Amino acid sequence: MMRLNPFRKLRAIRGIEYLFAVLVTSLFTLIFIPFRPEGGQDYTILSLLYLLPVVLSSVVWGLRPGVLAAVASFLALNYFFIPPYYTLLVHHTQDLLVLIVFLGVSITIGQLVGRVSKSLAETTAREHEAIHLYELTMHLAGLQDEKAIVSALAEQTLITFHATRVEVLVETKGNTPAQIVRLEDRLQSGQQIVGIPSFITPLQSARGFLGEIKLWREPAVLTKAEERMLNTFASQGVSALERVRLSQAASRARLLEESDRFKSSLLSSVSHELRTPLATIKAAITSLRSKTVEWDTEARADLLAVVEEETDHLNQLVGNLLNMSRIEAGALKPQRSWNSLADIVNSAVERMHQQTERHYLEVDVSADLPLVPVDYLLIEQVFINLISNSTKYSAESTKIGITAHAVKDDQLHVMVQNQGPHVQEEHLERIFDKFYRVTAADRVTGAGLGLSICKGIVEAHGGRIWAENLTGGFAFNFTLPLRVEGFSLEVGIERVDE
């Protein structure tokens, strides 16, 4: 309600409108006196004119001032215009009749007009109320954040109630401090704000106390309608807050459910993965220890090789699990230092030499590539996982290629390609998800963690990883930034003294 009302302050003095009604009547009387019909008996026109202050008072100040104006006009008419002048005496019964009719008519008009204007005022007030409520709900509607809701509530309350200051306090769960938003009307900020708020409305939900709205206002009076509106504001605020809290609770529940699902699929996939090599090792060892069979040297060596390979598998799996849990916990922080990518690739290839025995491995990673600030062991793990994945999904005796080159001096682009089958376009991104497999789990070994670990590690380094289908093969690509904050290269190279 930004309408300026010059009477607003005065209105606060009780009964002032009655004084105004009397004053208006007097003013009209002063205007009418010069036109007093000298000696004439025709004052009926005046009795009509005297309806003016009555109607005016009724319209402006309402029913009762209107009635008062009617009475005042009646007296003024009698005193000033009905002979004998300046007395309240009436000589003619005819005059008396006029006066009585005037009084009756003017009171009736005053009442009618007053009622109409009162109901008009009420309607306007209701309309304003509706507008403010609409504005509040509009402001609250899209908000998904408690702080924003509290701010919007405070702002709308300040505007609607012409308050000098509004404070909305919302208690939060746990040990976090309550949300408080204080707003002050800048136009009125000249006034010193006193400590005690004029009104306090609790934000009460069905499940308990959420907070409160504190309102400072001059004068410290609220009309019935305003009180009602303040309560509506409070309940609107409560429902917005509850909506947000419910959706937060729902997303928390969803997260928990997801992590629960993660744990159970991890458990099932891991126990399967752990048991398979253990079963092989156990079978090989028990056969070797068995006294009933005499193993020839070749069979012996074969069984022992199986044991060694499966032990490496187990070790790799444990490493992946550790890394996965670090990534999940957000605890994967690369220990960066300047490294040569060629060195990293070489040690990964060396570690994988047994698993890659049945493939042709072609490495083309130059030692002259720029140094890259990465965590040696983590990037080595990326190569190990990508090579391991390539051996699993491509046929024996096919080629696995590793290439790398610098792009625009600010990143390295690495490609690990194999001659394995294509992956449908819609799966290309999802193969980096945990436990996601394109083929059925029992056809290929692995916990379904390798690629998601690669993604976690590459992204922790500020790089990007993606897969693509090539003509006659499949490739993993990833990038590693060469420029990282806090890592500058300054190496002066000496010349050989000839």
Next chain:
Amino acid sequence: MNSQPHILVIDDEAQILRALRTILSSNQFKVTVASRGEEGLALAAAISPDLIILDLSLPDMDGVEVCERLREWTQVPIIILSVRESERDKVIALDKGADDYLTKPFGIEELLARIRVALRHSAQNLGSQKSQIITAGSIVIDLALHIVTRSGEEVKLTATEFKLVAYLAANAGRVLTNQSILSRVWDPADADRVEYLRVYIRQLRKKLEENPDHPRIICNEPGIGYRFMVDE
């Protein structure tokens, strides 16, 4: 050195002790085992082993502490054998005086090779007659004359390159941390400038290795440092 080197194994895993005792004994080593740090320290003083294999997680104290206390009075070679595989753990143990580091699970061939290198190194130290000529494949390094030859031909090295290869070769077979190389060859203040080391290693490999992309002489110790491999 006696004909049968004496190895002290300090590890709290009974199964590892059992396996190592069997394996090392059958490889002509004399083996004594301890399952606690204090026990290990006491045994080290009592039997004067030729080499100590040490686990980092011990029930009564940390292996790094055992390492430190051993180094107060003996230069016996120490090989760390641990499941801790982070670079930090390895670097700390090596900086506290360990000679080598092997993570569990390990291949026994590798452990035996490391034991041989460590024993040879300590034998050289004992003899105080350090070998001045080091051979690795076709490379011959003469530390006294500051000459490096490859298949008989002299290889031109810069001053820093020679300092680097000399330091690596003098510690042949042992793993050297990036930090220790940087502070010895460059300056202790440059201990973190790994990029210097990377660049010079690349240059050295180009000059010394047959295939610089697959080094056989100056080998990487992932995340830790380098190891200069000599002919056994």
